[in-house]
Amino acid sequence: MPKYLIMWELDADKVPIDPKERAQGWLLMTDMIKQDLIEGKDSDWGCFVGQTRGYAITEQSEIDVMKDLQRFFPLVRFEAHQVVSIDDIATLAKSMME
Numbered sequence: 001m002p003k004y005l006i007m008w009e010l011d012a013d014k015v016p017i018d019p020k021e022r023a024q025g026w027l028l029m030t031d032m033i034k035q036d037l038i039e040g041k042d043s044d045w046g047c048f049v050g051q052t053r054g055y056a057i058t059e060q061s062e063i064d065v066m067k068d069l070q071r072f073f074p075l076v077r078f079e080a081h082q083v084v085s086i087d088d089i090a091t092l093a094k095s096m097m098e
Contacts, residue, residue, distance in 0.1 A: 001059045001060070001061070002059065002060075002061070002062065002082050003057065003058070003059045003082070003083050003084075003085075004057070004058050004059075004060075004065055004080050004081060004082055004083065005055060005056075005057060005080070005081045005083050006055060006056040006057070006058060006065070006069070006078055006079070006080050006081075007053070007054075007055055007078065007079040007080075007081070008053060008054055008055065008056065008072075008076050008077070008078050008079075009052065009053035009076065009077050010052040010053065010075060010076055010077075011074065011075055011076065011077055012052065014074055014075050015052070015075070025075065029072065029075075029076075032071060032072075033045050033056075036068070041058060041060060041064075041068060042056050042057060042058045043057045043058065043059065044056065044057040045057075065080060
């Protein structure tokens, strides 16, 4: 199963100015994120201190990643990077010497 590093950032143009409305939005999103962590969809999630952006780590199919990210559109922008393990890199390096 592929592994992805997902970088996310709230779209400031779509975030409510009113603190109570903004808090309601955060709570809705955090509930969904917590459920993803419980279900094992994501293995890690974090928000950078003092910022409205962060990261998530997931091991799902490409289609499942895209479907999950669409739940947060248009409030959140994403950048997804497929990553490989150190063992994969070692295998690559060995194959280059053949």
